Amino acid sequence: MVKIVVESLYFRYPEASDYALRNISFRIVEGESVAILGENGAGKTTLAKNLNGLLKPTEGSVKIDGVDTRNLSVAKIARKIGFVNHNPEHQFFAEKVEDEVRFGLRNFGFSEEAADKTIREVLNVFGLEEYRGKNPFQLSGGEKKRLAIASIMAWRPEALIVDEPTIGMDYAQKLNIRRVLRSIVSEGRCVIVITHDVDFAASICERAIILSRGEVIGDGRLRDLLSDDTLVEKASLRKPFLIELEKETGLTGLEEDFDAISSTLVEVFQKCRS
Amino acid sequence: MAAVELRKLCFRYAGSEKPALTDIDLTIEEGESILITGPSGCGKSTLVRVLMGLIPHSYPGELKGEAYVFGMDVKNTPVSRIATRCGIVFQNPDNQLFTFSVEDDVAFGPENLALPPDEIGRRVDEALRLVGIEHLRHSSPNNLSGGEQQKAAIASILSMKPSLLIFDEPTSMLDPSSSASLIQRIFELKRSLDETGGKTTVIIVEHRIDLLLKHLSRIVVVSEGRVILDGDPLRVLEDSFRKKIPINIPPLLQIYFRVKDKCGLKNPPATVKELVSMLGGPTSNG
Numbered sequence: 001m002v003k004i005v006v007e008s009l010y011f012r013y014p015e016a017s018d019y020a021l022r023n024i025s026f027r028i029v030e031g032e033s034v035a036i037l038g039e040n041g042a043g044k045t046t047l048a049k050n051l052n053g054l055l056k057p058t059e060g061s062v063k064i065d066g067v068d069t070r071n072l073s074v075a076k077i078a079r080k081i082g083f084v085n086h087n088p089e090h091q092f093f094a095e096k097v098e099d100e101v102r103f104g105l106r107n108f109g110f111s112e113e114a115a116d117k118t119i120r121e122v123l124n125v126f127g128l129e130e131y132r133g134k135n136p137f138q139l140s141g142g143e144k145k146r147l148a149i150a151s152i153m154a155w156r157p158e159a160l161i162v163d164e165p166t167i168g169m170d171y172a173q174k175l176n177i178r179r180v181l182r183s184i185v186s187e188g189r190c191v192i193v194i195t196h197d198v199d200f201a202a203s204i205c206e207r208a209i210i211l212s213r214g215e216v217i218g219d220g221r222l223r224d225l226l227s228d229d230t231l232v233e234k235a236s237l238r239k240p241f242l243i244e245l246e247k248e249t250g251l252t253g254l255e256e257d258f259d260a261i262s263s264t265l266v267e268v269f270q271k272c273r274s
Numbered sequence: 275m276a277a278v279e280l281r282k283l284c285f286r287y288a289g290s291e292k293p294a295l296t297d298i299d300l301t302i303e304e305g306e307s308i309l310i311t312g313p314s315g316c317g318k319s320t321l322v323r324v325l326m327g328l329i330p331h332s333y334p335g336e337l338k339g340e341a342y343v344f345g346m347d348v349k350n351t352p353v354s355r356i357a358t359r360c361g362i363v364f365q366n367p368d369n370q371l372f373t374f375s376v377e378d379d380v381a382f383g384p385e386n387l388a389l390p391p392d393e394i395g396r397r398v399d400e401a402l403r404l405v406g407i408e409h410l411r412h413s414s415p416n417n418l419s420g421g422e423q424q425k426a427a428i429a430s431i432l433s434m435k436p437s438l439l440i441f442d443e444p445t446s447m448l449d450p451s452s453s454a455s456l457i458q459r460i461f462e463l464k465r466s467l468d469e470t471g472g473k474t475t476v477i478i479v480e481h482r483i484d485l486l487l488k489h490l491s492r493i494v495v496v497s498e499g500r501v502i503l504d505g506d507p508l509r510v511l512e513d514s515f516r517k518k519i520p521i522n523i524p525p526l527l528q529i530y531f532r533v534k535d536k537c538g539l540k541n542p543p544a545t546v547k548e549l550v551s552m553l554g555g556p557t558s559n560g
Contacts, residue, residue, distance in 0.1 A: 013417070016417070038449070039449045039451070039452070040419050040420070040421025040422055040447070040448060040449050040452055041418070041419040041421065041422055042419075045419070045420070086420055086447070087366060087368065087420075089366070089368075138287070138290075139315075140314055140315035140316075140319060141314065141319065141365055141443070142314025142315060143314060143315050164420075164446075164447065167443070167446040167447070168314060168365070168443060168446065168481065169314060169481060170312070170313040170314045170481055170520050170521055170522060171520045171521060171522045171523070172313065172520035173313075173314055173520075174522070196447075196448065196449045196450060196453070198450065199525070233451075235449075236449045236450065236451035236452060237449065237450055237451070238450035238451070241525040241526070241546070242525075244546045245546050245550075248546050248547055248549075248550045249550055258525070258528040258529060258532060259532065261529060262528075262529050262532035262533050265529065265533060265553055266533050266536055266537060266553075269537075269553040269554045270554075
């Protein structure tokens, strides 16, 4: 299973005067669920693209299973580490939804039969079967996003990096995406989520890496980092709702199930009052 | 005159069997602040395209019923004319920015209105200040992060001073603190324009509702191409909750709607702290 090791990574875009990433070191191992958080322009997407070899470090190194990304082709890395772009349109080019999913499968040597089966499965998971023959560019914003994730998930990479997965998602779809990402983690694969949606991050990720102006300012248990007022403010974040609720009520271990939370609150406070 | 008037509006994209919009009746008065929301794929973006005249002029399909924007019939008014009154900030800023500097993108609209150069300069300065990106004035949009691009796209519309401002998921790429300050700025801008005698109408298409709630005059919920709820924001959210319509009801309200009758709550809490104290719990930490 995959292991990503980042050592003293510095990255500068060609012609840029300043580094976009500075002195970044961490490792991510199999089965981890990591949120990459931070303000706009902090370097989150740049970091993600360094993790899957789309960008190569200016200094320092990123190693995937011990091999420097400079010595690996983008395709080779993509087989192991899937990357879902925040703008799905950057990813699409097929004329049909099913062909968009088929493309990766074909490239990675799936038989047509296996590809057909996989396409059926992922379109089903993401509620896209009815659009099978439709042009990806004609889908709505939320549907495009789901197709983008589905077409990467299809070849089952060992790690999945998703850039802003909840944009354009309604509540039901968010729960759906959450379920899918959690199931990937429970299979021992890795999920790395870049997001501004702290509630979503908290519902999936154990760990958070917080960036600010190209540097890591926090790396640890998400719950601990996002309970830290100073850090939250410094990174232009917000405390997740459940963490705030736990802090105000003294309750612990709350899960995002509003029926359960509401009954608990009513019960606890009615007891207090009587 | 109403800012927007739609009567029995139906639209079906060419090549699609299902209609995208069905029998939409919607009137928006000048000066209102409206949220249009609904499950993904419900027809929100299609509705916005009608308001801009992009439907029927740029998207082929079958349009029935009537659609007026400031009295202009979208069917026979050129998009360029509608654009002098309506500005839209698209979901994807890439679709909006095309020059080599933020400043040029922001100046593009007013230049096309043939305004005098010093007025263009004033508008560019003001628009950049309103969204807080003066420091990116000379940057190339290509080198900006997603969130910065979104701010640049918003500035490029504000510089046109439109009377109807449409935002298609404006905060989707912004971090929580930029989202909060952007929403704040949008409505401050509306207030300051209204104080000088204007009546700016704001339509926001969003999935995230919590930041907007206190600014809205109405919420319109669209589902499967039809308007299924339209009215007072809190009322609409509670109806959506009862009818299990999958929109992103803020977590605080998720709890409020569930406990209000049992606990005799009269008004929704604004913060978690307030909720807890309403329920009779600790009013301070610890």
